[in-house]
Amino acid sequence: MTRLALSSKMKSDILEKVAEEIYKFKAYPTDSDFSDVSEALIKKHPCLSEPGSYNGCYGWKQRLKTKMGNYRTQLKGIGCSEVLANSLKSKPLDDALSAKNVKRPRRGEANHIPDFPVGETLGKLEDERLALLNEVKKQNNRMVIKEKMAKTFSIRRQEIVEKEMGVEELKERWPALFGVDEINAEFLRITTVPLQARFLASLDKHHSKLIEIIRKRGGTVREKTRDILKVLDQCLDVNLRRECLLKCLIVYLGENVDQLIKEYLVVQKDEAESELERCTMAVFVLREKDDLLQPPHEIGIVIEGVEVINELPSVSHACAILFGLIYALNLSYPPELKYTFESLQKVFMEVEPKKMSRRVCSLSVKL
16 A cells, blocks of 8 residues: 655645535534544545554544634634534623533534525514414414424524523424424424334334343342333233333333323322422323323423423323424433433434443343
């Protein structure tokens, strides 16, 4: 193999093209991303290998990091929304540091802060938002709402990501976002991945293997899943089987089912409302009797103490919609359920599955 003697201009041209390609996938690549890209570059073009560095690509990795920083500066100059969100001028005075509170995709978002569509301005899109507020009050105009929600996606994401509004304020400004159809549509716009279809299909796909893994476990996992597995063995309803699978998954990952799925009897409704007002994020279930085999009276979702949606058909559907809302509202995973949501994202939904925690990676390998 003959190594090329590259001039500064040739190196700059190569880095420019590679940076452009990287940006199509991520505006803020991680260190491992730069390692992967530089290794792929050398593998594709061995003549670019540099002596005296790991795999001959360490120098390219460092240059790419610098180039991406310069490339983002160029994009900021032409008004790229995703980069402008992290400019010092866009930050409050107490966060006015380049490395503080950087707003970047965290969970495989393909469209984190999109630019306005060609020909649209902030004023025009705000007029569309106001028109949308009137449309949600009407009946039988699903297609109009769908069209306006798609059109206002960019201004909505800028508000949600940059201003970090609370759920109650977002419900007032974007009430259409809190419907099942629009949560599915918003998740698809953000990740390019279908929400409910993939979520439920993946639960069914992994059902047999995951239950087999759980049945083999002893100790605390066996004790905590005993009653859930009894219900699973008695039922034929697909939605109840998915619910049992989700509960077993949470226990298997060492987390508490009650942190995600809060169940109450109808006679405890007042007590439930009081408790849910203090809840950060949960699926709530009201039942007539303390019997999982009986259909629930009501299923809904609470975020930041606000009931955002109810009358959902099953707990598994509710968990799918909650997962979609986390993306749509740019929320963090609850710390007490971080492994559950990480597994749902990376193992079941297959969104940015490359880097996993050891606990979730172990589950993925077994499945």
